[in-house]
Amino acid sequence: MLKQPSKHYYFQKIDQTQIPKRDYTLKKMQVPTVFDLKSIVRESVRNSSGYNVSHFIRAWSNRDLLRMMSNENPLPPSKAVIDAMASEIDVTNLYPAPPSGLCERFAKHVKMKPENIAVCAGSMEVIDVLIRTFTEPGQEVIIHSPTFSAYEKFANLHGAKLTSVKMSPPEFEYPFEAMEKRITDKTKIVFVCTPNNPTGNYCEREDIERLARNNVIVAVDEAYAEYIDQNMTGLISSYPNIVFIRTLSKAWGLAGLRIGYLIADEQVIDYFSRVAQPFHITMPIQRAVEAAFDDVQYLPKRVEANRAGVDYIRKELATIPGVETFPSSGNFVLINAGDTGHDTQDIIEKLLDLGIFARDMSSHRLGGAYFRITVSSPDNNQRFIEAMKHILKP
Ligand SMILES: Cc1ncc(COP(=O)(O)O)c(C=O)c1O
Incomplete structure (x- = not known):
């Protein structure tokens, strides 16, 4: 018996019995030939390479790697956060509510409404x-x-159009004066x-005010x-x-x-919200975040542990000849090992051989051999230091 004709457009017009299975020759001939993808895609998209996620692919493909790169x-997360997330899994057939509970918690955290x-x-x-809310193509971002x-x-x-103003080692002072000079009528952000x-x-509120x-x-x-308890929202x-x-x-x-x-x-929020997606903060995630914010002990403990980690890493690296580090108010340390005679790639690969994933900073073209390490647990920080001492031993 012959099969019923498919409802699909292509197959309504032709006798299916004449087409050997999986032979798409006829179908292909019906596709318009003038289609030129490159001429249709936006120029800026055509010229972009997209966001580089290669380090995440590498890290996720080997879960034993010590992730000190991002x-x-x-x-x-705590059990309370995991339980809160699980408590809303059964409503994932429904579109989520607007995240008003999160707005309240975040507002309280930064002393706003x-x-x-x-x-x-x-x-x-x-x-x-x-960027999509405030810049038209051709306008400027500094x-x-x-x-x-x-x-x-x-x-x-x-x-x-991007204007980039250089910060130079070793101070990496913010170039606010030069940035302000580059502002034109076309600058939006x-x-x-x-x-x-x-x-x-980090910078001070007067610097922000000036811009x-x-x-x-x-x-x-x-x-x-x-990490530095800075709040300039006022x-x-x-x-x-x-x-x-x-x-x-x-x-x-x-x-x-x-x-x-x-x-x-509020008016900025209004314009911004017209551009942002409406339903992308799911209910399990909303509950999980609320639970995280209910744990008032968490943040001070983390911040203290991080500070100790930054100090430990910088103090230990200072004992290795040729290694320079920079003061950090974040959960990472910028390192320049240029004077050790090694280049960045070499150090990154040797750390990887020892199971540690650090982040190459050579794309910033600072000279030297710059890379960045994320502060981790005390044991992991120690493992990193031992690896560095091993790699750079004279
Ligand atoms: C300065 C800065 N802003 C934003 C982000 C992105 O963070 P999120 O995970 O919220 O997208 C990062 C991530 O490394 C960052 O360093």
Whole structure:
């Protein structure tokens, strides 16, 4: 017996019995031949390489590797967080509620009102949405460099023109004066990362205020602010063009939940929320984050452990000839091993051979042999130090 004709468009028009199974010759001939993907894709997307996730692929493909490459928190989530997440798994057939519980908790944490908060799936998304909210293709975004790579990635992707102002070793002073001079009528956003990834230094509120006297959005990425208990949100009442970006991926130890948030003037939040996705903070994640914020002991303990880790790593590395480190207010240490005669790639590969994944910083073109290590547990920090002493022994 003949099979019933398929309802699919192609097969309604032709006699299926004439087509050997899996021979798509006829179908192919019906596809329009003028299609040229390259001419249709946006130019900025065509020229972009996308966000580089190769280090995550490498780390996830070998779970025994000690992850000291992405400034994650070494501790797994608490039982309360896991239980809270599990308690809402059975509603995943439904669209989630707006994350108002999170807005309340985040607002309290940074001494603002819930109306001043917009929640996203990670602070990378906050950066992406900010650029899409405020810049048209061809308009300008200013950053200092080196810094977190996402500002440049997303600016390029959305066709904005990027101006990057250099910070130089060993102080890596923020180049605020030079950044301000580069502001033009076309500049829409100036990004400032404080504490800065990867240099570890931080800036003061007067620096932010000074930039905010211009007709631009000053986007202050405070991914590591909890480590120094810095809160500059009070500036928003005088300067509604200042916005702050926070994340739960660092001190809060919840990178896998993908939660970041914007703190801003209500009108800014309104525009921003028109661009952001509406349903991407799921109920299990909302509950998990609420449980994390209910644990008031967690943050001070983490911050103290991190500080001890930074001090230990810097003190031990100072005993290795030719190794230079920089003061850090984050959960990472920037290292320059240029004077040891090794290059960055060599050190990164040798650390990998010993099961430790550090982050190559040579793309920042600082000269020397720069890489970054994430502060981990005391045992892991010690393992890293022993590995460094082994690799660099005379
Ligand atoms: C300065 C800075 N901002 C944002 C992020 C991204 O964090 P999230 O996990 O919230 O997307 C990072 C991650 O390393 C970072 O260093």
